[in-house]
Amino acid sequence: MSEHIATRVAYGETLAAMAQQYPDLVVLDADLSGSTNSKKFADVCPERFFNIGIAEANMTGIAAGLATCGKRPFISTFAMFATGRAWEQIRNSIAYPRLNVKVVGSHGGLSVGEDGATHQCLEDYAIMRAIPGMMVLSPCDGPEMRLATKALLDYDGPAYMRLGRLAVDSVTDEIPGYTFELGKGIQLREGSDVTVIATGMMVQQAVLASDALKSEGVGVRVIDMHTIKPLDEEIVLKAARETGVIVTSEEATVLGGLGSAVCECVAGSCPVPVIRHGVQDEFGRSGEAKQVLAAFGLTADGIATAVRKALNLKK
Amino acid sequence: MTHQELALTAAKGRLLGLDMVYRAASGHPGGSLSAMDLLTDLYQNIMRIDPQNPRDPDRDRFVLSKGHCTPALYPMLALRGYFPLADLQLFRSIHGQMSGHAEMNLVKGVDMSTGSLGQGISVAVGMALAGKMDQKSYRVYAMLGDGEIEEGQVWEAAMSAAKFHLDNLCAIVDVNGLQIDGPTAEVMPSEPLDEKWASFGWHVILCDGHDFAAIEQAFAQAAAVKDKPTVILARTVKGKGVSYMENNVGWHGKAPNAQQYHQGREELIAQIKELAVQAGRSPEEELAPILAILCEDKEGN
Numbered sequence: 001m002s003e004h005i006a007t008r009v010a011y012g013e014t015l016a017a018m019a020q021q022y023p024d025l026v027v028l029d030a031d032l033s034g035s036t037n038s039k040k041f042a043d044v045c046p047e048r049f050f051n052i053g054i055a056e057a058n059m060t061g062i063a064a065g066l067a068t069c070g071k072r073p074f075i076s077t078f079a080m081f082a083t084g085r086a087w088e089q090i091r092n093s094i095a096y097p098r099l100n101v102k103v104v105g106s107h108g109g110l111s112v113g114e115d116g117a118t119h120q121c122l123e124d125y126a127i128m129r130a131i132p133g134m135m136v137l138s139p140c141d142g143p144e145m146r147l148a149t150k151a152l153l154d155y156d157g158p159a160y161m162r163l164g165r166l167a168v169d170s171v172t173d174e175i176p177g178y179t180f181e182l183g184k185g186i187q188l189r190e191g192s193d194v195t196v197i198a199t200g201m202m203v204q205q206a207v208l209a210s211d212a213l214k215s216e217g218v219g220v221r222v223i224d225m226h227t228i229k230p231l232d233e234e235i236v237l238k239a240a241r242e243t244g245v246i247v248t249s250e251e252a253t254v255l256g257g258l259g260s261a262v263c264e265c266v267a268g269s270c271p272v273p274v275i276r277h278g279v280q281d282e283f284g285r286s287g288e289a290k291q292v293l294a295a296f297g298l299t300a301d302g303i304a305t306a307v308r309k310a311l312n313l314k315k
Numbered sequence: 316m317t318h319q320e321l322a323l324t325a326a327k328g329r330l331l332g333l334d335m336v337y338r339a340a341s342g343h344p345g346g347s348l349s350a351m352d353l354l355t356d357l358y359q360n361i362m363r364i365d366p367q368n369p370r371d372p373d374r375d376r377f378v379l380s381k382g383h384c385t386p387a388l389y390p391m392l393a394l395r396g397y398f399p400l401a402d403l404q405l406f407r408s409i410h411g412q413m414s415g416h417a418e419m420n421l422v423k424g425v426d427m428s429t430g431s432l433g434q435g436i437s438v439a440v441g442m443a444l445a446g447k448m449d450q451k452s453y454r455v456y457a458m459l460g461d462g463e464i465e466e467g468q469v470w471e472a473a474m475s476a477a478k479f480h481l482d483n484l485c486a487i488v489d490v491n492g493l494q495i496d497g498p499t500a501e502v503m504p505s506e507p508l509d510e511k512w513a514s515f516g517w518h519v520i521l522c523d524g525h526d527f528a529a530i531e532q533a534f535a536q537a538a539a540v541k542d543k544p545t546v547i548l549a550r551t552v553k554g555k556g557v558s559y560m561e562n563n564v565g566w567h568g569k570a571p572n573a574q575q576y577h578q579g580r581e582e583l584i585a586q587i588k589e590l591a592v593q594a595g596r597s598p599e600e601e602l603a604p605i606l607a608i609l610c611e612d613k614e615g616n
Binding site for chain 2: 026047048050052053055057058060061062063064065066068069070071073088089092093096097098
């Protein structure tokens with residue numbers, strides 16, 4: 001049965017559910033535990049939850065120290081501050097020594113809505129992806145977030161994962177044979193005219209676009225790329241060969257994130273046109289989340305427009 | 316070790332550190348020389364460590380938050396037996412693992428990779444927190460520079476260490492009064508350091524960072540403090556032990572030329588000889604393994 005839940009809620013529920021199974025799991029937050037839902041873990045396991053206050057740099061360093069002593073720290077706050085404020089701490093104190101710390105950024109993208117541009121992190125995929133050895137995840141719905149969180153618990157190394165603010169329909173639980181594996185994209189819709197590779201909550205919009213375009217006779221393959229780095233090059237190149245054109249879609253800047261990763265992949269092995277759907281090198285703005293997303297074209301209609309553009313390039 | 320033996324070991328560390336920087340033609344001699352006595356006491360007398368088991372989960376930890384002072388840390392690790400003295404010859408070299416800043420995955424005995432200032436103290440907080448969670452008896456030491464504490468993260472870390480009652484954490488500030496661009500009092504005034512740390516909830520100990528009796532007393536006092544972290548504000552002389560480097564801001568991150576190397580080397584060799592006699596050791600035997608790995612002294616014999 002399809003559920004309607006924010007990925008941040010699924011994240012907090014999963015941490016809480018896994019508390020006993022993983023005695024080394026420790027969870028840190030920077031005064032946003034209610035928003036990130038790490039409070040769900042704190043409620044069931046207060047002795048392994050640490051509120052570091054509004055001090056993201058310090059939280060990142062403390063997590064590194066905990067990891068050197070065998071703990072499995074998950075640190076969460078808003079994506080803007082987790083990856084932006086503490087970028088250099090993540091690079092030098094976590095990624096470079098390859099410590100087992102999971103950085104989790106909630107409220108990523110434009111969907112923070114009313115808070116406006118200062119809190120709308122559009123660059124997290126790009127700046128985390130730039131760090132050597134850093135895994136970058138953006139699961140799209142509740143079921144996938146639960147599986148991703150569990151997979152990260154068992155993954156030994158630095159990783160970043162984005163959580164969304166808004167409740168979203170689940171799309172992965174209706175796919176027969178769906179399995180979650182870090183670094184492996186998943187095909188959610190078949191199609192041979194064009195491929196949409198999406199991540200995070202743009203996956204739902206891509207599915208809607210695909211279903212709508214099907215009635216127009218356009219076959220849109222949809223790939224849910226929950227792991228942006230390392231990129232599943234196999235599924236990307238297969239799509240490039242079989243559909244000849246690709247649209248990427250992300251609730252993020254088109255500079256440096258999923259779109260860039262896909263371009264880098266096809267450019268070297270199977271060059272096909274790629275349309276990068278996302279935020280085009282600009283800041284967000286305040287407004288009700290759905291209105292802001294619509295203003296920037298981050299909708300199923302926006303993806304459909306990009307698909308038509310892509311089909312023209314194919315001709 | 317006796318205080319005489321500590322002084323002798325520190326002098327050896329200074330000669331090795333000077334040689335590393337000269338050979339690499341780069342590095343940070345000033346703050347390494349100021350921190351050498353504190354590091355010597357930590358690695359020889361204070362920390363419970365075993366060079367044969369460098370990842371022992373119950374060991375005491377040391378974080379060189381002023382991560383550029385590897386010409387102090389690496390000689391100390393070598394002199395404590397973590398790796399051969401000859402490994403120091405590849406400091407900052409493409410041909411070896413002795414990187415410019417402290418590296419936990421490359422250099423045996425290093426507990427945390429550091430270099431970007433202000434971050435190591437947070438890591439030490441995390442280590443101490445893990446020790447409390449696991450009810451371990453190990454202690455965590457972190458050394459910071461007095462310029463480094465201009466980084467805001469240091470004070471974030473200071474607040475959190477007090478919140479978590481980390482009496483297993485001891486920070487040492489190497490207060491040599493100088494940073495790259497000049498005296499700390501001019502670049503960014505940070506005094507009164509004791510009142511600042513005390514107001515952040517730390518037990519504060521002032522000591523002379525070149526007086527082994529005072530250093531040992533400070534570490535003993537720190538270990539006895541309950542419910543709060545301790546900071547040792549150690550007054551030091553930047554460039555200590557090499558006359559032309561002492562209190563000279565120009566030697567923060569510069570390598571000596573051949574003539575300067577010769578002079579510093581001769582001064583330190585003389586100190587080692589004198590301290591060996593005071594410690595009841597043979598000057599020749601103490602010097603031999605050091606001299607065996609030093610650079611060619613182009614200005615000397």
